[in-house]
Structures are given as structure tokens and as C-alpha cells.
Amino acid sequence: MRPVYMISGGITKFAKAHQDKDFRLMVKxxxxxxxxxxxxxxxxxxxxxxxxxxxDHFTRQLKAASMV
Structure with a gap:
């Protein structure tokens, strides 16, 4: 099998903080x-x-890796 790479990108609608979603849920x-x-x-x-x-300053945390 040859290597295959999938690249994906997305954007979360800019709004005030999502009270019903945290960063981990958005990544999922x-x-x-x-x-x-x-x-x-x-x-x-x-x-x-x-x-x-x-x-990540929108979630008041400048370390995304520690949030996942």
C-alpha cells in the first residue's frame, strides 16, 4: 500500500464562547x-x-495541546 495523506480544515463560526461545547468536543x-x-x-x-x-486566545488558553 502506498502512503496517503488527508488534509482537512475547518472553521468554527465566530461568536461568543460556546457554553455547550468545549475545545475537545470541537476537535472531535x-x-x-x-x-x-x-x-x-x-x-x-x-x-x-x-x-x-x-x-486559542478566544478560549483563554494559549496551549491547545493541553486542552485535547
Missing amino acids: EAYDYALRDMPRFSKDMIDGAVGSYFS
Whole structure:
């Protein structure tokens, strides 16, 4: 099998803080949406993942990795 890379990006609607969602839930939603876009792709096909997060000052935490 040859290596395949999936790149996905998204944006959360800019609004005041989401009281019903924390950062971890937003990351999970983004992951689920990316998998939904690839219907023949399954979780056991993933060898690794890299996440990047910008604007963490909106959640008053400048360390996204510590929030996941």
C-alpha cells in the first residue's frame, strides 16, 4: 500500500464562547466531519494525526495541546 495523506480544515463560526461545547468536543466534531467526507475510510487505516489550532486566545488558553 502506498502512503496517503488527508488534509482537512475547518472553521468554527465566530461568536461568543460556546457554553455547550468545549475545545475537545470541537476537535472531535472536526475529526468526525473529516471522516464523513471519506466514506470508504475507516479509523483502523489511520497511522497518525497532527492537529493545529489557531486563535486559542478566544478560549483563554494559549496551549491547545493541553486542552485535547
